[in-house]
Amino acid sequence: RPVFDAALSAWSTTRNSQDNHATSFIAYDENGAAHTVTLKYNIRPPVGTLAHWVVTVESTDTATGNADTSATWSSLLNTADLYFNGDGSLNSASDSTIIIDPYNTTVGNINFPINWGTLNAYDGIVQFEGDSSARSIDVTGYAAGELQNITVNDTGLVTGNFTNGRNLVLAQIALYTFDNPGGLEKSGGNNYLPTLNSGGATDNAPGTGGSGTLVPSALEGSNVDLAEQFVNLITAQRGFQSNARVITTANDMLGELVSIAR
Secondary structure (H helix, E strand, O other), rough: EEEEEEEOOOEOOOOOOHHHHEEEEEEEEOOOEEEEEEEEEEEEEEOOEEEEEEEEEEEEOOOOOEEEEEEEEEEOOOEEEEEEOOOOOEEEEOOOOOEEOOOHHHHEEEEOOOOOOOOOOOOOOHHHHHHOOOOOOOOOOOOOOEEEEEOOOOOOEEEEEEEOOOEEEEEEEEEEEEHHHHHHHEOOOOOEOOOOOOOOEEEEEOOOOOOOOOOOOOOOOOOOHHHHHHHHHHHHHHHHHHHHHHHHHHHHHHHHHHHHHH
16 A cells, blocks of 8 residues: 655655565574574565565574674675566566675675576465465575484485484495306305306395395394204214214223233
8 A cells, every 4th residue: 555755755655664574584504503584575666567576685693693794685785676467476586596694704605596486377476465474485404413323224225314303315235136146255254255157246226136125123033054054063963972982982992901901
């Protein structure tokens, strides 16, 4: 609605500062420090048939509340212009990248884009009659975090869990298959070496290419041939019994010799 601008002594469609709609979100610099970024929307006189809004940007250090050295759009202006069609869809935006200088040095600047949405569509910012509700829906920045623990799933993905709530895939465990596993050469300690007979190794993700799957957080059971081990045990027992009998016979013979010598 028209309001009276005392400075210009005229009526204008520009809103007073208290009528601004503001929305805030958190951005993180390269040191992991949080900055509260505030966007303020203020209506301006229409340009032809297009509704016109300007968006100002401010930034403060979240921990201290102190204003950052500067916060501008990439055009080096403190405002970006948004124009809307008569049906409420976004017609154009003059800028969509914010630059924050928290430490009065270009080295530590934070540059990040604002996605206003698709032009002439309704998947982003729009203008409809009613209370303003523009807000950030998806923020991709995160605070600095430390590796808290590691998990491995059945497909071999090694995921790191960080203290800032992020879960990132750090590595992929591969399993190797051979055309002739029986041709592998034992090298001790349950380790094997490929040979010409076994063929070359083919790496696969667990569960693919004929390889097995992983069972995370499980204790491996015995992987030996129990029947073979029982046979070896019986053979060793029989051998011990035979040796014991030889020792007994030799002891008896020595006893007889001692008796004859007397």
